[in-house]
Structures are given as structure tokens and as C-alpha cells.
Amino acid sequence: MKIGIIGGGSIGLLFASYLRNVFSVTVYTRTYEQAKEIIENGIILLNGIKQMRIPVHALPVDEWPGDEDLTIVAVKQYQLDEVIKKINNVDHSNKNFLFLQNGMGHLKLLSKLKAKNILVGSITHGAYKENANTVRHNGVGVVNLAVYHGDQSFLHYLESMLPTTFPATHHQDYYEMLLNKLIVNAVINPLTAILQVTNGELIKNPYYFKALNELFSEIAYILNLKKPEDELQKIINICQNTAENRSSMLKDIEGGRKTEVDSILGFLLEEAEKQEKKVPLVSSLNFLVKGKEIKREE
Amino acid sequence: MKIGIIGGGSIGLLFASYLRNVFSVTVYTRTYEQAKEIIENGIILLNGIKQMRIPVHALPVDEWPGDEDLTIVAVKQYQLDEVIKKINNVDHSNKNFLFLQNGMGHLKLLSKLKAKNILVGSITHGAYKENANTVRHNGVGVVNLAVYHGDQSFLHYLESMLPTTFPATHHQDYYEMLLNKLIVNAVINPLTAILQVTNGELIKNPYYFKALNELFSEIAYILNLKKPEDELQKIINICQNTAENRSSMLKDIEGGRKTEVDSILGFLLEEAEKQEKKVPLVSSLNFLVKGKEIKREE
Numbered sequence: 001m002k003i004g005i006i007g008g009g010s011i012g013l014l015f016a017s018y019l020r021n022v023f024s025v026t027v028y029t030r031t032y033e034q035a036k037e038i039i040e041n042g043i044i045l046l047n048g049i050k051q052m053r054i055p056v057h058a059l060p061v062d063e064w065p066g067d068e069d070l071t072i073v074a075v076k077q078y079q080l081d082e083v084i085k086k087i088n089n090v091d092h093s094n095k096n097f098l099f100l101q102n103g104m105g106h107l108k109l110l111s112k113l114k115a116k117n118i119l120v121g122s123i124t125h126g127a128y129k130e131n132a133n134t135v136r137h138n139g140v141g142v143v144n145l146a147v148y149h150g151d152q153s154f155l156h157y158l159e160s161m162l163p164t165t166f167p168a169t170h171h172q173d174y175y176e177m178l179l180n181k182l183i184v185n186a187v188i189n190p191l192t193a194i195l196q197v198t199n200g201e202l203i204k205n206p207y208y209f210k211a212l213n214e215l216f217s218e219i220a221y222i223l224n225l226k227k228p229e230d231e232l233q234k235i236i237n238i239c240q241n242t243a244e245n246r247s248s249m250l251k252d253i254e255g256g257r258k259t260e261v262d263s264i265l266g267f268l269l270e271e272a273e274k275q276e277k278k279v280p281l282v283s284s285l286n287f288l289v290k291g292k293e294i295k296r297e298e
Numbered sequence: 299m300k301i302g303i304i305g306g307g308s309i310g311l312l313f314a315s316y317l318r319n320v321f322s323v324t325v326y327t328r329t330y331e332q333a334k335e336i337i338e339n340g341i342i343l344l345n346g347i348k349q350m351r352i353p354v355h356a357l358p359v360d361e362w363p364g365d366e367d368l369t370i371v372a373v374k375q376y377q378l379d380e381v382i383k384k385i386n387n388v389d390h391s392n393k394n395f396l397f398l399q400n401g402m403g404h405l406k407l408l409s410k411l412k413a414k415n416i417l418v419g420s421i422t423h424g425a426y427k428e429n430a431n432t433v434r435h436n437g438v439g440v441v442n443l444a445v446y447h448g449d450q451s452f453l454h455y456l457e458s459m460l461p462t463t464f465p466a467t468h469h470q471d472y473y474e475m476l477l478n479k480l481i482v483n484a485v486i487n488p489l490t491a492i493l494q495v496t497n498g499e500l501i502k503n504p505y506y507f508k509a510l511n512e513l514f515s516e517i518a519y520i521l522n523l524k525k526p527e528d529e530l531q532k533i534i535n536i537c538q539n540t541a542e543n544r545s546s547m548l549k550d551i552e553g554g555r556k557t558e559v560d561s562i563l564g565f566l567l568e569e570a571e572k573q574e575k576k577v578p579l580v581s582s583l584n585f586l587v588k589g590k591e592i593k594r595e596e
Contacts, residue, residue, distance in 0.1 A: 194492065195586065197593075207589035211582045218578065280516065281578045284509045288493065291505035295495075 001161075002026075006061055006083055007074035008034050010127040011100055013135035015072055016056045017045040018166035026068070028061040035060050037132045044134040061086075070096045070158070077101040077263035084109050092116075096154055098145070102248070104182050105263025107175075110148055117150030119158070120174050122181040126245065139242070142167055144181075146174035179223065180231075185264050187216050187235050189249035190285045193259065193292065196250060200243025203236055218281045222272045253292050261289045299459075300324075304359055304381055305372035306332050308425040309398055311433035313370055314354045315343040316464035324366070326359040333358050335430040342432040359384075368394045368456070375399040375561035382407050390414075394452055396443070400546070402480050403561025405473075408446055415448030417456070418472050420479040424543070437540070440465055442479075444472035477521065478529075483562050485514050485533050487547035488583045491557065491590065494548060498541025501534055516579045520570045551590050559587045 001023050005012050008029035016027045020043075027043075029035045038058035045052045066087065075083055080101060087097075091114075098119040099106060110118060126139025145168050147155050159168045171177040191202055191212060202208050216235065220228040252259040265286040272279040299321050303310050306327035314325045318341075325341075327333045336356035343350045364385065373381055378399060385395075389412075396417040397404060408416055424437025443466045445453050457466045469475040489500055489510060500506050514533065518526040550557040563584040570577040 195589070201593075205589045205592055207585040207592060211585040211589065214578060214582045214585070280512060281582055284512045284579055287505040287509040287512070291493070291503045291509065294503055294505060295499075 002068040004068035010129040012074035014127040027058040046136040103263030104267040117154040146171040192247040193249040300366040302366035308427040310372035325356040344434040401561030402565040415452040444469040490545040491547040
């Protein structure tokens with residue numbers, strides 16, 4: 001099977017590294033320079049103490065032919081609009097897609113897409129892009145997969161083909177699957193980004209932990225969670241297990257990049273608005289993160 | 299008239315510098331070393347481009363005789379409990395007091411005090427303590443004064459005696475006077491301390507400004523403000539006029555000191571609780587500031 005991966009960020013490079021052994025993979029990068037670097041030197045995968053050089057084909061995304069059986073879209077949610085337009089320029093009604101965006105903001109864009117099967121995924125791997133062709137796999141996790149559109153057979157096939165070192169978990173309900181990750185991200189990401197602290201600090205510092213609880217309560221109220229205590233415990237466990245990590249939103253703020261706040265808190269604000277619920281904490285934290293984004297531009 | 303000033307911080311030193319020309323002043327400091335420094339070298343007042351050496355008497359606060367006609371209490375609100383106890387050890391029913399704490403948290407402590415006249419003050423001067431005996435007067439303002447207990451005559455006398463370079467403004471309603479300053483502090487201080495930005499950033503950054511508006515709305519709701527738009531405009535003006543300043547709460551966090559959050563947001567939380575109002579933003583911001591306080595201790 002031929003696979004195209006749109007996006008040469010940490011997740012795109014990670015997927016390319018692991019899928020290269022099983023499939024014919026091409027990575028489509030935003031810049032010509034990155035594609036050239038990957039073609040000439042391969043992708044360097046740093047995995048614990050090992051370092052592997054993995055030859056992978058690459059092209060700038062403008063040259064994407066769109067003829068692969070499966071296209072994995074690994075761009076940020078705020079870059080997705082453009083990619084969907086590109087996809088819809090050509091008939092892809094017998095092709096398959098997998099979308100790996102964080103949050104839930106991308107779902108409304110996917111409804112515009114015509115394809116045979118559309119999968120969505122959420123990743124628990126830790127990955128850090130060290131440079132144009134180097135990715136550090138610094139936390140082994142799992143790829144959660146679910147069908148957004150189409151039937152289960154393609155998902156089952158894909159799942160069965162993935163290497164054991166890069167396993168997938170199959171979920172029946174794509175909405176619930178993405179929501180589970182969104183809840184975690186919506187609590188940990190904004191607080192760590194605003195306070196500029198590691199994940200563990202949110203549970204170690206008793207006052208930060210009280211703020212975490214208040215934010216979680218507002219999110220549980222928006223989403224009408226049936227068992228909020230289970231979800232809260234999951235967040236606490238993740239803070240414990242990733243205590244030394246800096247969240248993706250904190251890293252984006254520190255690195256002067258745009259964050260994914262629109263697809264996380266933005267999604268929750270839309271949900272709250274639909275239900276005419278007042279959510280002052282989510283609203284203000286959204287503004288504080290967006291304010292920090294602006295500050296980086298100065 | 300003999301005046302004692304309890305507290306050798308920026309406000310204590312500032313008052314001592316200006317009142318020294320009119321009254322007999324003694325500063326009571328927490329440490330013996332600071333008192334010694336002031337006795338030996340005077341207080342150095344940096345006022346714009348001028349530098350003045352002002353001889354002032356000083357003693358450690360443990361040696362406070364409590365025999366002055368007026369005692370000005372210029373310690374932080376969280377140090378006040380101890381000072382009130384010290385005052386109440388001796389009969390002061392024919393003495394006068396002026397309390398200069400920020401916020402409103404100190405009012406319930408003042409009700410325990412027995413004295414002839416109790417004044418409260420709020421200051422719009424900018425003052426920065428450069429070292430044990432040096433204070434920089436970096437923003438000329440005014441001393442707002444009002445009677446908390448007693449009659450107006452002592453206040454009028456004090457007001458008439460103050461030098462024109464250090465004027466007072468007389469207010470009829472002490473509660474309203476302190477509340478006006480509290481509203482400003484409650485909006486500017488926590489946001490600048492959490493975001494670690496200057497006052498001006500809160501109105502220059504459009505997203506921070508939205509968060510400022512949301513926080514102000516919640517405070518207006520707690521305090522049942524009749525003309526919230528006027529109060530909001532005052533906050534905006536102050537952010538403009540002090541755009542380059544770092545708020546006292548931000549400076550306390552940066553300097554690793556305890557903040558006055560209890561007497562500002564803590565007071566608002568108590569007011570909200572009395573009225574059974576939910577105030578998620580004030581509550582969470584209070585936790586975030588207290589979390590930052592804890593962090594400094596590590």
C-alpha cells in the first residue's frame with residue numbers, strides 16, 4: 001500500500017519512520033528544503049539510546065499527487081483548511097484518509113471531504129522534532145484510531161499492518177475517543193502554558209491543583225460528563241506520569257509558535273454557546289493563551 | 299506632634315522622609331540592622347533627579363514605646379495581626395492611628411483596636427525601596443485619607459499640616475475610598491502577576507484586554523457596582539498612565555515575597571460568599587497567584 005504523509009512536523013516524521021518498514025511512504029513537507037534534507041539524509045529517529053537513519057521519500061506538499069491509497073494528514077488544525085481544499089481539488093472518492101489533529105476543531109472541516117474512508121486518530125506518543133529530518137521518540141504510546149466516515153474494514157487492515165513497535169488501538173466511537181483526549185488537553189495545556197510550568201506542577205502545587213479542579217468542573221459542565229470523577233482521575237494520572245514534560249501548548253508558546261487553543265478551548269466555547277452556558281474560566285483562559293500567542297509576534 | 303511609623307518598607311520610608319520636616323518622627327523597623335542604618339546614615343530620598351539625605355530617628359519595632367500622638371502603620375496586611383496585638387497590649391484609647399494597608403482585608407482587624415481616632419489611607423504615590431535606608435519616589439501622587447473611627451477634627455489637623463509636596467485628599471466614606479483602590483488592584487494585580495507583564499500590556503494586548511473585561515465584570519457583580527463603566531474606565535486610564543510599571547503583586551512574585559492577594563481577592567471572595575454568588579474567575583485567579591507564591595518558596 002502506498003501512503004502519503006502530509007506534514008513534516010514531529011508526528012509526520014514519527015509516522016514516516018515507523019510505517020516505512022511496512023508501506024511505501026512519501027512525506028509531503030511545507031518547504032522544498034525539508035523535502036531535500038529528508039531525501040538526502042533520511043529521517044533520523046532517536047529512540048531512547050538508539051539512533052536510526054531511515055530512508056524515506058519526500059516532496060514539497062505543492063507537488064502532492066494525491067494518488068496514494070492512504071493519506072495521513074499530520075498538520076496542525078489551523079493549517080487544515082488549506083489541506084482540505086487541496087484534497088477536494090481532485091476526486092478522492094476511492095481513497096482513504098487519516099487525520100491526526102488534536103482537539104475537535106477539525107471535525108467540522110472533515111464533513112466537507114469526499115473520500116472512501118476517513119479515519120481520525122489521537123496519539124499518546126511523545127515526539128519532539130529536533131530539526132528538519134530528526135525526530136526524538138521520547139515517550140512510547142499508542143495510536144488511537146476510529147472511523148469517522150466509511151466502514152471498519154480499512155481500519156482493521158491498517159491496524160493489522162502496523163509494526164508491534166508502533167501499535168494502534170481501535171475505538172468504536174470516534175467522537176468519544178477525541179473527546180477523551182480533548183478533556184485532558186483542555187485542562188493541562190492552558191494552565192501549563194499560562195503559568196509556564198511542567199505538567200507535574202499542576203498537581204504538586206496545591207493551589208494550582210485547586211485551579212485545575214475548578215477548570216475541570218467547568219469543562220465537565222460544558223460536556224455534561226456522566227462520570228466526571230473518572231475523567232478527573234485520568235488527568236491527575238497523566239500529570240503524574242508526565243510530571244517533567246512541558247505540554248505542547250507551553251512548548252508552542254515558548255517556541256513562539258501558534259498554539260492549538262482554537263481546536264481545544266475554542267471547541268468547548270462553541271459547545272457552551274450552543275447550550276447557552278456561561279463559562280467564564282474557559283473563556284478567560286482562552287483569551288490569556290491567545291494573548292500570549294500575540295505577545296510572541298512582537 | 300510626635301509620630302511613630304511602624305514599618306520600614308517603601309511606604310514607611312516615604313512617609314518618614316516627608317513628615318520629618320513637620321513632625322518629630324521615629325521609624326520602627328522589623329530588624330535592628332535597618333534601624334541602625336537609618337540612625338547612622340539617615341533616609342536617602344531619591345526624588346526625580348534630586349537625592350536628599352534626611353536624618354530620622356529609628357528603633358526596632360520591638361522597642362516601640364507606643365507613646366506617640368499618631369502611629370502610622372505601614373506594614374503589609376499579612377503582618378498586621380501581630381502589630382494590632384502589640385498595640386492592644388497597652389492602653390491607646392487617647393492615641394491616634396493611621397493604617398496604610400492595601401485592599402480591605404485589614405478592616406476586620408481594625409475593629410479590634412481601641413484608640414481615639416483611627417484613620418485609613420490609600421496611596422497613589424509610586425515608591426520603591428532600593429535598600430534598607432533608600433527610597434525612590436518614582437511617581438508623585440496623593441495620600442487619600444478617611445476616618446474609620448473617631449471624629450473628623452484630627453484628620454483635618456493632619457491634612458492641614460502635611461507639606462505641599464506630599465498632599466492629602468480627604469474622603470468622607472472610608473469604605474468607598476478603599477473599595478475604589480481595591481477594584482483597581484483586584485483587576486490589574488492578579489493579571490499582571492500571573493502573566494508577568496507590565497500594566498500597559500493589559501490594555502495593549504487585545505486578548506488580555508478581553509480577559510481584563512471579564513474579570514472586571516465578575517468583580518462588578520460581587521460589589522454590585524452602580525456605575526461599572528466609570529470604574530472600568532478608571533482602570534483603563536491607570537493602565538495607560540502606568541503602562542511601563544510592574545504592579546506591586548508582580549514585583550512581589552518576582553522578588554520571591556508574599557503578595558497581598560488575601561486582602562484583595564480574598565476580600566472579594568468573602569463578599570461573594572456572603573451573597574452566595576459564584577465567582578469562578580476571581581476564585582481561580584486567587585489560586586493561581588497563591589500557587590505562584592508557593593513556587594517561590596521552593
